Amino acid sequence: MPRAPSTLDPFTAVAEPKRRQLLGELSEGERSVNQIAGALKWRQPQVSKHLGVLLQVRLVNVRRAGRRRLYRINGQQLKEIHDWVGGFEKFWEHQLSRIKQRAEANQTREKQDLQKE
Amino acid sequence: MPRAPSTLDPFTAVAEPKRRQLLGELSEGERSVNQIAGALKWRQPQVSKHLGVLLQVRLVNVRRAGRRRLYRINGQQLKEIHDWVGGFEKFWEHQLSRIKQRAEANQTREKQDLQKE
DNA sequence: TTGACATATTCCAGTATAGGAATATAATGT
DNA sequence: ACATTATATTCCTATACTGGAATATGTCAA
Secondary structure (H helix, E strand, O other): OOOOOOOOOHHHHHHOHHHHHHHHHHOOOOEEHHHHHHHHOOOHHHHHHHHHHHHHOOOEEEEEEOOEEEEEEOHHHHHHHHHHHHOOHHHOHHHOOHHHHHHHHHHHHHHHHHOOO | OOOOOOOOOHHHHHHOHHHHHHHHHHOOOOEEHHHHHHHHOOOHHHHHHHHHHHHHOOOEEEEEEOOEEEEEEOHHHHHHHHHHHHOOHHHOHHHOOHHHHHHHHHHHHHHHHHOOO
């Protein structure tokens, strides 16, 4: 089976480095397609395509302004990612003191020694 | 050109839903391959492969314990993701009050009207 | 060593991209 | 209507990746 479709959730959309770059550009404010193309030195269609993906997963919003389309970041979806990763905060907080680390490791080890798998 | 390789950075590794699930399982503590396979009802090779990817990008660590290998989460890399997304915090904080939103929008619009692109 | 258990690796098939080039659509001004 | 500017879409190619099945490697115990 193939890779899971990317156009469905913000995680996959953000996985592409170029799209992170694009979001970085948009973090400075609303931008038109050509502005982005200019700033990042990409071809216009490439910008449109990546914006298309980001739009599908609602990582960005658009509004028309004359012949231009101005894109801007939609925080909601980014928050979703942030929240998910945030759930693992304890794994990097305080460097997780050695003592605590060892305690947890032992606990796990004991359980496992009983239920050989 | 193809999709960017997944084995290079944590973002792409985490893009795969199954791997997020796997990390979720590991968030409860150290686990062996078969324990994970049992809990998630996956085939063992599938578990090993996904763990392999997570290992390459250091999202997890391993230690041997007899014939088993116990995997555990490595917070460092998750923090990297968290930090990146955190840089966009202002886009979801406080729902970004209407007033501020409009102010920024206007500012952007003015600039753009001068440098037609 | 042999057998049993635990995990990793290889080979395969099917699919989802990303980028490039060319083209299509849309909106504006004259 | 027409030319121009701005953006989106289509077609193509090459590649990366996932899952499944089968197999290999590793580790322990008798």
